[in-house]
Amino acid sequence: RAQEVTLTVHHFLSAKAVNHARFIVPWARRIEAASGGRIAFEIYPSMTLGGAPPELYQQARDGVADIVWTVLGYTPGVFPRAEVFNLPSVHGGSAVVTNLAIQDLMTDQLAEDFQDIHPLLVHVHSGQALHTVDTEVRTIDDMRGLKLRVPSRSGTWMIEAMGADPVAMPASDLPQALSRGVLDGAFIPFEVALPLKVVDIAAAHTELADGRRFGTTTFLLAMNKDRYESLPDDLRAIIDAESGEALARSAGEAWDTFEPEVMAFATARGNAMIQVSAEDTQAFLETFQVVEDRWVEDATAHGLPAAALLAAAKAAVARHQQAEPDR
Amino acid sequence: MGERELVGLAGFGVLVLLIALRLPVGVAMVLVGVGGSWTLSLVAPYLRFGPYLSQFKTLTWSVVSSYELSVVPLFILMGYLAAHAHLSRDLFQGVNALVGRLRGGVAMAAVIACAGFGAVCGSSLATASTMGRIALPELRRLGYADGLATGALAAGGTLGILIPPSVALVVYAIVVEASVVAMFQAAILPGMIAVAMFVGVIAARVVLRPSLAPPAPPLPAAERRAALRRLVPVVVLFGGIILGLGAGLFTPTPAAGLGVLGVLAYGLWSRWRHGPGEGLGRREVAAAARATAVTAGMLYLILVGAEVLKGFFARSGLPVALAEWVGAVSLDPWLALGLVLVLLILLGCVMESLSMILVVVPFVFPVLVDLNGGELASATSSAFGMGAEELKIWFGVLALIVVELGLITPPVGLNVFIIRAVCPGVSMGTIFRGVSPFFGIEVVRVLLILAVPAVALLLPRLL
């Protein structure tokens, strides 16, 4: 059948990024195939349609692009509920597990964050590891006074709670800042550490016991609401089948399988790959609690049922972790 | 080529037309971007125009409130403060005290001072104008030939673009997502080579025709000592900034901030020490702020225009079509690079350097990356013998040199205009003839960097 609908997709990463090559493009091709060619996608990477990454959410809302992929933290304050999944005390170390947990909360607890757009998928990456240049972080005491790049709002709190100094800077400055000693390290996933050459600059990479990470970043794949609703039912069904829960697992797997590839590459380079011992992890988890308390206080002050939301999020993560013990 | 790509091409034509009709370049860019996107929405209805317009709610603010670009107005302010605090004069007189006794030495001092001031000021036009005002009267008083004097200053003004920091360098780095500091490092050696070559051109011309530059009478010893003394703060301030940036001690914005602080502190001290007429007072600072407003305002309007235009060209599919076409005809990579550089020189006759970088580079750079062997090409497998990251830097240095050549090429070059304004008695033809040997040596420099990429890449590799 003939092509009926062309959908534009806009995001901020280059065409060589994992997200583009292993997530967005395969997703679009699957839908094109499932629709028998009635739906076509035009994918614009690297913000080529104009604007800066923080504007992507508004672009989806206004229809500047039909579909965007963005980071919730680019517009702090706009998604106060979904921010709960950034918290280091909520996310463990698996994107699949946290992705599935997020889907459980989408229809109810998180719905209000996304009412102005049609969310196709809210998901996370595998989580931040700590990449350090001169120090090897094995205990919380090693963190004192380190200058670390801020990954997100709650990431700032986490760095402070650990006795380190948060420094905000554009990701593009990261390699320079690390190699010049402006920064001692950064909290980013391995998937991002590779293209930014942080793997080449850093001497050590730290995870917690059992591969637990230092919180994660929440992403949104969203479609313009009117555009979605204007589609005929059968095409909508095809998109539905490739969004939400159905997509959460494959997206998580794309990230979870890429991380070990980069970690193997870093190890082969001779970098120290550190997993903090179970006892020493305890002290880190205590700082996670500080972050959590601060988030609850802040969110409650903004009129959110923060404690209930947190409990639901943790319960959902625990449930899926149990169902997927290997992750 | 489909209808959409044709609309994109037509947009290019209309843009050149509007600019040729002396519409402000930034305004023309916005008009073509919006008008072109409207036309595209007729050709391809899924590129809806109503929603397109809503991006203007945030576009302006997101362009101007950029941390990475904040270095630009700061360096501009620093340049104007330095000029108002007479640091540019001190620089010329100081260098002159060192080399002025040589045959042609005062012209050499002017070129070196242009490089030094252009280094911190980042604007070629401001450099040509400021140094022209200071050095030309001295050169004419000593009886230097008009062609040599004005040519040296018009050409010297272009040195600033490559010697870090420079506005064009920052913008190029942001466009191709290169490290600003790596770009600065890459530009240092080519910049120094240019200074040496320009000095060499002056020496050669003076040897061939001694009458061009009469010997300068020796400076009285006290005057010479005073000039050298005043050179010290300039060298400390400017050298500190260039070294701090080059060695990567500072990231760009803090370096610019500290540069402004240093010039301001020196200017205030100088006023306190020497009284009105020297250093910076309230009036000079205000004048520098207004001058900054003119230069920075112009740059920001072009940046907004480029952002609008970028969205239109992306929607037209023209960049992708161009890349596919180049791939299909299997163009020789070196030929393609040569064509791009020639295109930039030709466009330099009709376009301003920053808008050229903003409009042309996003089109041609991805094509060059493909020709080189793709994003992941290694030094051994690639056409130019370097990876994509180094290609960014090397091409940037080449592109910035040729873009800036437009300022001194006939039929019209803006630096030549500026020098003419400072020195009204001299004919345009004389200045163009005077500048032509410098143009020639610039072509040699471009060929050198093409043949030996290490000239640009050595410092980023080492530092």
Place this chain on the structure above:
Amino acid sequence: MHRPPAGTISDVPGPMGPGGGRRVILRDRVVVPLAGALALYGGLMLLIIVAMTMINTAGFGLDALARHWGGAVSGLSGYEEIVALLVGGAALSFLPWCQVRGGHVVVDLFTQRLPRRVTAAIDRVGQGLTALLALGLGTRMIEGMLEARADGVVSSVHSWPEWPFWVPGIVATLAWSLTAAVLTVTGVDPSEPGSTEMEHG
């Protein structure tokens, strides 16, 4: 090539239309002083950024020293985001003065042989289009600011609301529109006050 920057070469005045008296007063008593004041405001913002840089760098410098004795001193937290928020307002504040001084880049290679009357008319069209453009950008920015406020957009380190930082930028953009509109009617003043020295694009 490009139009010679105002004041440095051949400052081309727009012809004063007959009966332009009151409009010229609007230009010289309202628009020009307003644009000048905004330019100084922008300069002031840059100086505030400079002061913050000093504090931030001092923090880093002290830290480098303190580390020798095992201590730590922090820089200015959120330096980058404050710079971004301030420089946005500063950049837009520069536009009216740039308009007054005729600082926007114009290529006059192809029109320089035309009679002055014709080029002056073209320049007025350019001014008028700039006025419309600035008005469009300014009004859309108001929408954007209201949306940012409604969405509760905050900065990422300090959690400051972002919309108040837009206000000076919007005021400046609307002032830019007014400036261009008035200059469309009156033309540019040849004897423009202020330092013409060293103001160029």
